[in-house]
Amino acid sequence: MTVNPALYGSKMPFDTRKDLAMVGVIASSPNVLLVHPSVPARSLQELVAYARAHPGGLNFASSGVGSTNHLAGELFKSLAQVEIVHVPYKGNQDALTDLLAQRVQILFSGVPPVLSFIKSGQLRALAVAGPEPSPALPGVPTVAQAGLPGAEVVAWYGLIAPAGTPRPVIERLNAELRKALALPEVRAQLASAGADPSNDGPEAFSRLVDTELQRWQRVITHANIRME
Incomplete structure (x- = not known):
């Protein structure tokens, strides 16, 4: 719409x-910003600093061109002033699979499909892209709380x-x-x-x-x- x-x-x-x-x-339903644990960033600000120090060195996955998580990544790029590379897939499951396999490093996703991977430590949640923290992700700040308002x-x-x-x-x-x-x-x-x-x-x-x-x-x- x-x-x-x-x-x-x-x-x-x-x-x-x-x-x-x-x-x-x-x-x-808010998105959550995820990274593979191999990325040396434990906060949104650390991710921004790392991406600025390594332009083009990080890939972000999406479920396809024009999808919500593609636009979320582009919005993040613009607001954080970083250069990360978009890698489109044919669906969110394929994008998530390659994130888990470390073929890409960043993904914006809805919470339910990734919650078990966050809890197991296979993925790291850096920020909730919504106006309020998610009850399902205690301790994970919103993007505004993490220093990037407007990235909701x-x-x-x-x-x-x-x-x-x-x-x-x-x-x-x-x-x-x-x-x-x-x-x-x-x-x-x-x-x-x-x-x-x-x-x-x-x-x-x-x-x-x-x-x-x-x-x-x-x-x-x-x-x-x-x-x-």
Whole structure:
């Protein structure tokens, strides 16, 4: 919704702002910045210092060109002013496999797929790319706490209706969404997937979409990302 317009432009079959009506955010899930333990960095600042001292010496994996973790890496490069090399894969599992095998050194990932590897010491978590620390990763700071504000990359999920949906319908849908998100079993299911339930309504969701559209347009333009 907010990345593809910058990647595909006029090829998009819909306009996010004109053709859709935001009902509410369902949940969000932050990325975590991971390195292979062979990287001599135990903090985000140490990683930045090492990358600056070895330009082009570190590779970061992604699940493909234009994917969330690709954009997260490009955002990190821009904000930290480092030169690290992007290595795209056909999926997150392939990227994770090569990170574990030390063929690449850095990966931004959702928390659930990598949690066991962090706990076992096979991977090192340096920072949570979200506004709040993750309960699943005690002691791991956010990117802002680690000294790189603005590097937050959060996957979010929302309920959306067609543009022109009457306001009373939007409000009723949002009210029912809030009821569902208050159910303990729903919250538990979201937590098991590494997601935090949200209470954001239509206006907050619309502001989020506007912010994300502008943000990823800047990142994609700055990194000159093109879909072949």
